[in-house]
Amino acid sequence: MLPILIGIAIGIAGAIAGAIAEEIWDKIVIFFKGKRVAVFGARGVGKTHLIKFLTTGTIPAEYKQTIAPEKAPSRRFSLKELGIKVKETQDLSGDKAAYAEWKKLHDEADVVFYLLRADRLIAGDVNVETRVRDDLRHISEWLEKRNPRPLFFIIGTHCDLDTEFRTLTADKIGDYNDKFCRLPIVRELVTRAGGAQQTKVVLGSMKTPQDTETLVYQVFMQVAS
Numbered sequence: 001m002l003p004i005l006i007g008i009a010i011g012i013a014g015a016i017a018g019a020i021a022e023e024i025w026d027k028i029v030i031f032f033k034g035k036r037v038a039v040f041g042a043r044g045v046g047k048t049h050l051i052k053f054l055t056t057g058t059i060p061a062e063y064k065q066t067i068a069p070e071k072a073p074s075r076r077f078s079l080k081e082l083g084i085k086v087k088e089t090q091d092l093s094g095d096k097a098a099y100a101e102w103k104k105l106h107d108e109a110d111v112v113f114y115l116l117r118a119d120r121l122i123a124g125d126v127n128v129e130t131r132v133r134d135d136l137r138h139i140s141e142w143l144e145k146r147n148p149r150p151l152f153f154i155i156g157t158h159c160d161l162d163t164e165f166r167t168l169t170a171d172k173i174g175d176y177n178d179k180f181c182r183l184p185i186v187r188e189l190v191t192r193a194g195g196a197q198q199t200k201v202v203l204g205s206m207k208t209p210q211d212t213e214t215l216v217y218q219v220f221m222q223v224a225s
């Protein structure tokens with residue numbers, strides 16, 4: 001059931017096909033209720049956008065593609081109900097002072113979201129590679145010292161700027177994610193963060209509200225399983 005839901009949920013632009021069953025939503029609520037979430041990442045990766053959605057957005061309880069939008073069921077889960085305590089750090093381009101602030105938030109967090117520009121890594125942008133490698137070098141040191149570890153997510157944004165993502169069909173989305181995870185830099189980041197068991201990689205876009213829903217839905221599915 002869950003793999004199917006995840007498969008359907010991943011990155012179908014503008015559509016969340018399927019439904020968040022009550023019991024899955026309950027698991028999400030239990031997991032996130034009152035949790036402290038730290039959001040890190042370079043400038044412009046989408047931190048503020050994601051935080052705004054997590055604290056004020058809604059997720060459709062059900063979605064049926066066959067129903068015209070105006071007739072679609074209007075029941076939605078409010079993310080405000082989760083009461084997530086989210087903190088964003090001011091990024092100072094790898095400045096030492098910024099890392100000190102990141103560490104403080106990391107040490108207080110139950111969940112850490114590290115955002116990066118997936119489109120730039122796919123395009124082979126060496127500057128972005130260098131930056132994310134530096135960031136993970138720091139984060140991994142802090143993660144190692146925590147017991148228990150916070151749940152760690154690498155969230156790749158801006159996939160809408162990647163041509164392949166824009167033309168994806170539902171049956172190819174798993175391949176797209178696999179391909180991203182096979183990029184040497186992504187492998188390196190995941191290894192640094194403690195390996196695939198410890199690190200959730202979620203890919204998508206926050207260009208539109210629907211895209212953002214789909215991205216957040218994927219994050220939620222990781223904790224509901």
Ligand SMILES: Nc1nc2c(ncn2[C@@H]2O[C@H](COP(=O)(O)OP(=O)(O)OP(=O)(O)O)[C@@H](O)[C@H]2O)c(=O)[nH]1
Binds near residue numbers: 045159
């Ligand atoms: N096309 C596209 N735009 C995005 C995406 N995610 C965020 N944006 C846009 O990118 C811009 C920067 O997003 P922010 O949420 O302000 O990024 P930030 O990480 O908070 O940036 P700083 O606070 O400056 O470090 C905004 O205009 C967002 O709407 C995405 O996945 N795709």
Ligand SMILES: [Mg+2]
Binds near residue numbers: 047049088
């Ligand atoms: Mg911001």
